[in-house]
Amino acid sequence: MEKMTNNMQNYNVFVPRIVDNDEPYSSGHRGCVGCGEVLAMRLVAKAIGRNAVVCASTGCMEIISSQFPYNSWKIPWIHTLFENSAAVASGIEAAYKVMARKGKIPSADISVVAMGGDGGTFDIGLQALSGALERGHDFLYVCYDNEAYMNTGVQRSSATPFGASTSTSPAGKRRSGQHAWKKNMPSIAAAHNIPYVATACPSYPYDLMEKVKKGLAVKGPAYIQIYSSCPTGWKCDSADAVKVGRLAVETGAYPMYEIVNGQVNITIPTPEFRPLKEYLEIQRRFRHLTEEDIAVIEERLHKEYRELEEKSKCQNK
Amino acid sequence: MITVNINGKDYSAEKDETVLAVAKRNFIYIPTFCHNEAVADYGSCRICMVEIWTKKGKNKLVTACLFPVEDGLKVETNNERVLFIRKNIAELLLAKCPASAEVAEIAAQLGVYETKYRIEKDGNKCILCALCTRVCDEVVGRKAISLVNRGINREVAIPFYDNAAACIACGSCVYICPTNAITMTDKDGIRTITMPNCEMKFALRKCNSCGREWIPEKQVKYFLSSAPGLTIEEFDLCQSCRK
Ligand SMILES: Cc1ncc(C[n+]2csc(CCOP(=O)(O)OP(=O)(O)O)c2C)c(N)n1
Ligand code: SF4
Ligand code: SF4
Ligand SMILES: [Mg+2]
Numbered sequence: 001m002e003k004m005t006n007n008m009q010n011y012n013v014f015v016p017r018i019v020d021n022d023e024p025y026s027s028g029h030r031g032c033v034g035c036g037e038v039l040a041m042r043l044v045a046k047a048i049g050r051n052a053v054v055c056a057s058t059g060c061m062e063i064i065s066s067q068f069p070y071n072s073w074k075i076p077w078i079h080t081l082f083e084n085s086a087a088v089a090s091g092i093e094a095a096y097k098v099m100a101r102k103g104k105i106p107s108a109d110i111s112v113v114a115m116g117g118d119g120g121t122f123d124i125g126l127q128a129l130s131g132a133l134e135r136g137h138d139f140l141y142v143c144y145d146n147e148a149y150m151n152t153g154v155q156r157s158s159a160t161p162f163g164a165s166t167s168t169s170p171a172g173k174r175r176s177g178q179h180a181w182k183k184n185m186p187s188i189a190a191a192h193n194i195p196y197v198a199t200a201c202p203s204y205p206y207d208l209m210e211k212v213k214k215g216l217a218v219k220g221p222a223y224i225q226i227y228s229s230c231p232t233g234w235k236c237d238s239a240d241a242v243k244v245g246r247l248a249v250e251t252g253a254y255p256m257y258e259i260v261n262g263q264v265n266i267t268i269p270t271p272e273f274r275p276l277k278e279y280l281e282i283q284r285r286f287r288h289l290t291e292e293d294i295a296v297i298e299e300r301l302h303k304e305y306r307e308l309e310e311k312s313k314c315q316n317k
Numbered sequence: 318m319i320t321v322n323i324n325g326k327d328y329s330a331e332k333d334e335t336v337l338a339v340a341k342r343n344f345i346y347i348p349t350f351c352h353n354e355a356v357a358d359y360g361s362c363r364i365c366m367v368e369i370w371t372k373k374g375k376n377k378l379v380t381a382c383l384f385p386v387e388d389g390l391k392v393e394t395n396n397e398r399v400l401f402i403r404k405n406i407a408e409l410l411l412a413k414c415p416a417s418a419e420v421a422e423i424a425a426q427l428g429v430y431e432t433k434y435r436i437e438k439d440g441n442k443c444i445l446c447a448l449c450t451r452v453c454d455e456v457v458g459r460k461a462i463s464l465v466n467r468g469i470n471r472e473v474a475i476p477f478y479d480n481a482a483a484c485i486a487c488g489s490c491v492y493i494c495p496t497n498a499i500t501m502t503d504k505d506g507i508r509t510i511t512m513p514n515c516e517m518k519f520a521l522r523k524c525n526s527c528g529r530e531w532i533p534e535k536q537v538k539y540f541l542s543s544a545p546g547l548t549i550e551e552f553d554l555c556q557s558c559r560k
Contacts, residue, residue: 014489246556
């Protein structure tokens, strides 16, 4: 369990051959070329294994993986509404418990995983999620954060970062993209006093899989928010799915950390930041930003990272 | 296709599959430490013990990871005899690895929280499963580490305890170790791999663009020598700086 360190990112070449071969999520789905979100979902599926049930809220990941007869899931999977995957997962978890108690199944030790996009998590699904976290169901919630409502055509959500241009926060003469700062969803999840909260990114696959396993291993609810690049919505090169994730972490735009029983651990520390510009310039959703805008965003991101660092230090004492 | 009965239920299986493979596919939990799909099974940790009855009437305890299924085989994974022996193995492992959270976890699943045996070595985490040495040999192809000595002196080591010549610092052993007995850290241009009884240090190569240390020099050398056509320029830029 303590395996997770910053060098998870530095395993190369041989380690991929040691990872479990089984793919509960099969290839041949309908995601866009270069979709980072579906890459994340495949890694999540690998980490949860086959003894699991997945509830997915409406969004790209549900649409591309479940169209009859081209289902990509090899494990039980249920489509929920846009807003209630956490509620459905709560019901499944409770039902298994009862069935085990009545002796209808040998054990309730089945992983229940709810999934949703950032829209389905940060916005419309927030109350269902909050309820499930507060009631303490033993399940894992995975949020694929591609920072907008991609499936319906790139509308802004409360996960859209400041300055990003989307179809409902377009950059123009008066406004330069999204006017609000990204909602701090991991903190909101952690405020429910749940045992495990983490951010992850498919550019660091071992770290991601380790976090999913940890989230499943803890008793009680776990929340994992996965940075998922979207070439279609972000207007970046479809070959850059992995690179953009690495840059997001290395520039401090999307820090990788976990909150275990309230204690913050930065899992991929960034002692020195790359210039934020390197991250922004490969995505056309940010191309209207001026040097001053970038400086403002960079300052805020660095401040947030330092705050996180402070938290991790003071608790780790 | 053959039929195997596990815990009273029939399952179909291929000839030559192991009991563990069939059980795993059908969600029947059998604890393991020394099993990993990527390498040949070895049967050293013994925690996967199950009881079998063959058609010919043979009845014994076997390791699920090594025992091949045959038609009409009956297996029980959780009966009194199996649990008795498994608990004892858990106690032995607890005595061997008092510092391992993973051993403690599987022991706790069996209701074992302490051991009647003498603690071998405080702080030890290594269960001598040989996954690290097997992965280094079978997957990486370097054979940089091996198990040396016998009996209570058995341990994982590099040749003569000080020759890390064959190791390319890929981290496969770190990743595969089921008890986190091997660790790896990158700091100040040096990658340190710490085995239970020795430490290896490797210089890291800098990225020409951002200056981060990103790959061990020895790994670069190894790739250059093993993949003809590869040039040193390919290692100038780190993953993030590459176009
Ligand atoms: C109640 C309700 N409102 C609106 C929709 C239409 N809708 C379907 S998917 C989607 C966007 C999903 O965005 P997100 O959750 O971020 O997932 P993504 O597609 O980005 O992966 C919307 C608005 C719906 N299905 N249900
Ligand atoms: S729109 Fe974006 S998130 Fe949706 S499938 Fe395409 S790349 Fe993936
Ligand atoms: S160091 Fe780890 S992988 Fe190697 S033998 Fe010991 S427990 Fe097994
Ligand atoms: Mg989205």
